[in-house]
Ligand SMILES: NC(=O)C1=CN([C@@H]2O[C@H](COP(=O)(O)OP(=O)(O)OC[C@H]3O[C@@H](n4cnc5c(N)ncnc54)[C@H](O)[C@@H]3O)[C@@H](O)[C@H]2O)[C@@H](O)CC1
């Protein structure tokens with residue numbers, strides 16, 4: 001249940017169900033409409049005690065068909081419902097058309113042009129007439145181009161006529177105008193906001209990538225997933241093409257408590273060296289805080305030993321702050337090489353507070369030459385701005401790059417440009433596409449940070465750690481939070497966790513720790529929040 005599907009993957013599941021006779025389009029549409037109504041009543045129970053008036057905006061495809069089902073089901077519950085159709089009824093696809101016909105026996109459907117007239121001069125100006133529920137069933141996973149000007153304008157008029165808070169807004173599958181593969185609004189040119197932001201979006205079967213990436217969360221409001229009776233395991237088992245299609249699906253990060261456990265019945269008498277030895281390389285005096293944050297993250301997540309390697313001039317500063325963490329003198333690449341002569345040092349972290357320039361580049365090359373597991377973050381990345389290929393030539397599969405968007409843009413300027421150019425067609429280039437392309441080019445794991453952190457392995461797994469909806473953690477946007485994350489990943493690498501899994505678990509725990517603390521969080525709090533999270537997830 002952790003897959004985040006593309007529109008094409010969702011269509012493949014649906015098509016397989018049709019081919020195997022496991023469901024008909026009409027059945028799926030009925031269940032989709034039911035799922036929307038159930039989600040509305042469960043999420044907004046007060047609506048049942050209000051005027052119970054709904055406006056349903058239906059589009060020209062199956063998303064519109066779902067809207068007609070919702071209208072009928074609300075009407076059957078005693079609601080007043082009015083549909084507005086963008087498109088021509090006789091050009092609706094068959095299931096949508098059938099539901100339009102069923103609805104037409106029960107209530108009115110107003111044409112889009114009349115709808116705009118009503119918006120301007122009628123509905124909304126009279127309090128008694130105002131709906132308490134507005135359903136957006138215009139476009140779902142079928143959106144491939146920007147909303148036409150007249151529709152965009154009408155939705156903005158609707159937004160003004162019923163400002164958010166006056167009527168609940170619920171989107172069927174997708175907020176119309178949002179590309180469900182990227183979470184980016186499709187726009188004709190310059191970037192603009194979606195005309196209509198929702199209170200809730202009800203997705204079917206699984207969340208789609210667009211619900212969690214980029215502008216998805218703020219456009220969708222809350223998300224609910226309605227079960228429409230598709231048995232994915234059975235469909236996969238029956239069809240090898242579907243297995244292949246879904247084998248490439250992006251998944252959501254999960255904690256995997258068993259990777260975090262120490263000792264236990266099958267491992268009595270374990271030694272600290274059984275959990276590895278992480279090395280974090282520090283900057284000079286006045287710049288050691290970032291490495292110390294990372295080191296503490298590495299130790300708390302369970303590395304057996306952690307050493308900070310700092311220049312001689314910063315030893316006293318480090319020593320006055322560190323207790324369980326060890327210290328080694330490291331005045332540059334040649335010292336680092338000597339330190340790495342100790343084979344027990346099995347995971348390295350370079351970048352936080354290290355400084356930008358040739359000394360950092362040299363140390364990165366030494367670290368990569370040792371073929372250890374390695375996290376490269378912050379200044380270790382910025383030091384290669386303008387000379388990224390010289391870095392890529394030395395990367396290997398046990399390296400994880402952890403850029404924020406600024407660092408990503410410095411290493412992969414062309415990929416960044418594709419991600420930030422206006423999205424004029426669907427499926428739009430997404431943060432998943434960008435991270436996968438970067439990983440393929442770099443030849444190592446890339447973790448692109450943000451509230452929608454994407455982790456991609458070259459030609460392998462892609463995982464999203466989403467800090468949105470009920471897992472929102474805006475407090476993580478605080479200085480040093482990224483340093484702690486790189487340390488946490490390094491700690492798991494030291495413990496021998498498979499690199500992409502280490503990145504996945506660490507990002508999940510990072511968000512969970514921040515959620516536990518809430519407002520007022522500073523980066524230094526994060527490592528000490530881990531024990532409580534561990535207890536809760538049964539480590
Ligand atoms: N895939 C499934 O298993 C199910 C899908 N259902 C619904 O079907 C939806 C997908 O339906 P469709 O594939 O018909 O697509 P949509 O209803 O999202 O879009 C309709 C059509 O509009 C056209 N279009 C795209 N962008 C446009 C634009 N900017 N302006 C004007 N026309 C545009 C396209 O030709 C598209 O096929 C889902 O989002 C969901 O709501 C549900 O009925 C239940 C099951």
Ligand SMILES: Nc1ncnc2c1ncn2[C@@H]1O[C@H](COP(=O)(O)OP(=O)(O)O)[C@@H](O)[C@H]1O
Pocket residue numbers: 378403404449450451453467472473474475476477478479480481482483484485510
């Ligand atoms: N709005 C947000 N919600 C959740 N997490 C966020 C948000 N903004 C940033 N983060 C996370 O916070 C961390 C910040 O890291 P980074 O930008 O490297 O900061 P620093 O260099 O100060 O440590 C990253 O893990 C990132 O994913």
Ligand SMILES: [K+]
Pocket residue numbers: 063136137138139140171172173174175176
């Ligand atoms: K919609």
